[in-house]
Amino acid sequence: MSTQAVARTVPYKEKAPFDYSSYIRKGKLPHIWCPGCGHGIVLKSLLRAIDATGMSKDDIALVSGIGCSSRTPGYVDFNTLHTLHGRALAYATGLKLAKPKLKVIVITGDGDALAIGGNHFIHTCRRNMDMTVLVYNNYIYGMTSGQSSPTTPQGMIATTARYGSIEPTFDTCNLAKASGATFVARGTAYHCQELEKTIYDAITHKGTSVVDILDSCPTYYGRFNKVKGNSELMVVAEKEGTVSLAQAEKMTPEQMQGKLARGVLHKTERPEYCEEYEKLMAKAQGR
Ligand SMILES: Cc1ncc(C[n+]2csc(CCOP(=O)(O)OP(=O)(O)O)c2C)c(N)n1
């Protein structure tokens, strides 16, 4: 049994102008996102990436937990599941096992994926089930008004860290790689065309693919911290705080201080969970 939902994989190419309307559930608009929120930019990159794969909307399932980012599936015309905070990956795992031909894409925030959902995250990566996990990383719990998350940088203000967070942070990509994900990448909302390509590569990878997507919450993170809620300055920070992998490889550790590399940081192959499960079932049933 094939676990790949991709009916037709066409080479990636940019398409402009792009008609988003066929992917949007217009009856669900207006959306809840604040002006300047990065989540809408990421959604547009995701839709263009999905379109570039040539997959049918019926072959795709978007699964999310709870959070501003997790509201995404409500607005788009795919098979969609809006589940419980932190549990998107558990639902996605069950869905993929039941319907292995679906291309499952999980939309999750840094709080949803790495705090309450952290255990699901590491075990999803370990299993290498064929699914794509998009972590919308805005360094804070947006929906519940700005509590600190596992990616809130040290020293930065949150409603639960009024004098600056003293907790060391998770690096989503290092965590995913160490846990066994076979495709690990980082992008930003600022680099939205590059992000589209990165998401395309993640979706067409066979196995667990994780993309850490740096985006912005001007309403809480921006307002509490020195960017003062200015969404433009937050987007500039995404530009200046990251370098392409090619650039990063030429830089010294000192030059990389305060910067993160973008692009595909890790890619490998190993057995995919649903295929291994199918083999096991065949053996157990004497097929
Ligand atoms: C079991 C449970 N605990 C807590 C909450 C409250 N809650 C809803 S969203 C959220 C955090 C969302 O932050 P994140 O996942 O980073 O997404 P963002 O809103 O920033 O996009 C929390 C704590 C909940 N809904 N359910």
Ligand code: SF4
């Ligand atoms: S609270 Fe933050 S994360 Fe939520 S919609 Fe507003 S800007 Fe976006």
